[in-house]
Amino acid sequence: MYYSLYIHVPFCQGGKCDYCAFYSLGASTPELRHRYLNRLEGEFSEHSAACAPLRSIFLGGGTPSALASGELTRLFSSVRRHFTLAPDCEWTMEANPDSLTSEKLLAALEGGMNRLSLGVQSFQPHLRQRLGRRGNLEALPELVALARRHGLKHLNLDLIYNIPGQRISEWQSDLGNALDLAPDHLSCYSLTFEENTPLARRLVPDDDDAFFLQCWQHNDDVLAAHGLPRYEISNFAAPVNRCRHNWEIWHGQTYLGCGPAAVSFDGKDRPANPANLASWLAHAPPVHDRLPPHARQREIFAFAFRTVDGWPWGLLETTLGLSRAMVQDQPAIQDLCRTGLLVLDGAGIRPTRRGLLFNDEVLCALL
Numbered sequence: 001m002y003y004s005l006y007i008h009v010p011f012c013q014g015g016k017c018d019y020c021a022f023y024s025l026g027a028s029t030p031e032l033r034h035r036y037l038n039r040l041e042g043e044f045s046e047h048s049a050a051c052a053p054l055r056s057i058f059l060g061g062g063t064p065s066a067l068a069s070g071e072l073t074r075l076f077s078s079v080r081r082h083f084t085l086a087p088d089c090e091w092t093m094e095a096n097p098d099s100l101t102s103e104k105l106l107a108a109l110e111g112g113m114n115r116l117s118l119g120v121q122s123f124q125p126h127l128r129q130r131l132g133r134r135g136n137l138e139a140l141p142e143l144v145a146l147a148r149r150h151g152l153k154h155l156n157l158d159l160i161y162n163i164p165g166q167r168i169s170e171w172q173s174d175l176g177n178a179l180d181l182a183p184d185h186l187s188c189y190s191l192t193f194e195e196n197t198p199l200a201r202r203l204v205p206d207d208d209d210a211f212f213l214q215c216w217q218h219n220d221d222v223l224a225a226h227g228l229p230r231y232e233i234s235n236f237a238a239p240v241n242r243c244r245h246n247w248e249i250w251h252g253q254t255y256l257g258c259g260p261a262a263v264s265f266d267g268k269d270r271p272a273n274p275a276n277l278a279s280w281l282a283h284a285p286p287v288h289d290r291l292p293p294h295a296r297q298r299e300i301f302a303f304a305f306r307t308v309d310g311w312p313w314g315l316l317e318t319t320l321g322l323s324r325a326m327v328q329d330q331p332a333i334q335d336l337c338r339t340g341l342l343v344l345d346g347a348g349i350r351p352t353r354r355g356l357l358f359n360d361e362v363l364c365a366l367l
């Protein structure tokens, strides 16, 4: 049974950004988008019976705002036709401020979107250029104001830091500009150089851990003071505004993925749709990632240590059937507690500040 739905929109507008490794096409035609929506509806029909009332829907990509307003209306109503939504279903749409017109924004709000995630990345034109980030932010303040006027409940802004050559004052200014828009949620990603991207061919990562640590500390201090404490490696929000979709995925919840490159998880298997629009349109089958139950359990257990809560004991018991007694005597857990990466107490088991910072070490020890 799936509790969440992810929909991958494989289009962007005006080309691809230099750092991006997500599957998407930099241009599309109305005809191609029509075929995409037809096939997507086929996928909805095929799988909707396996879905419980949805607790969250995430429309990502790619760039959902690369769809025309009429296409967005069609997509939203198609989701409503095929699935039952829980009364408090969180419905996120990612958008690029450059391609999100007021008409598209209103179509999404009318369709049921209640969480908007805007890809800002940087407010500084020269850093956007260094990243090879397409588009501009001219429309951003008016879009945010319009969304709020029409009752948008949750606003997230995506930012990128640790860009080669970036100064701390520039990152501080980016955070300040973001906070001026009064978001409920911020995602701050340290730049990663994904293989085979134009960015990885053009720039060399700074080996300056000191700069990364300075930004990390600044994020903790400034965002907590503005009511947005860190709750995951790259995510900041008050508990009530955490992204439910991602939080549940980090804790092993099941989800259905539709669209090319979308991955599903049924508790055992992670089938991935082909990361190729033509193959997906031609009904190429997903690639399966089946693990023995014990390995899958370990994977789910380890993944939650991305979050500050880790595993509260009650949730660990209901999700994985593991009790405190079954966990606390494991040598790997004892080592991680001894080295100060995890902490275990009456509430649960969770990462320390260092454990979040060195999440790779936690994963390495547990997987």
Ligand code: SF4
Residues within 6 Å of the ligand: 011, 012, 013, 015, 016, 017, 020, 021, 022, 024, 061, 062, 063, 096, 119, 134
């Ligand atoms: S808009 Fe987003 S999905 Fe599209 S190329 Fe840029 S980073 Fe990638």
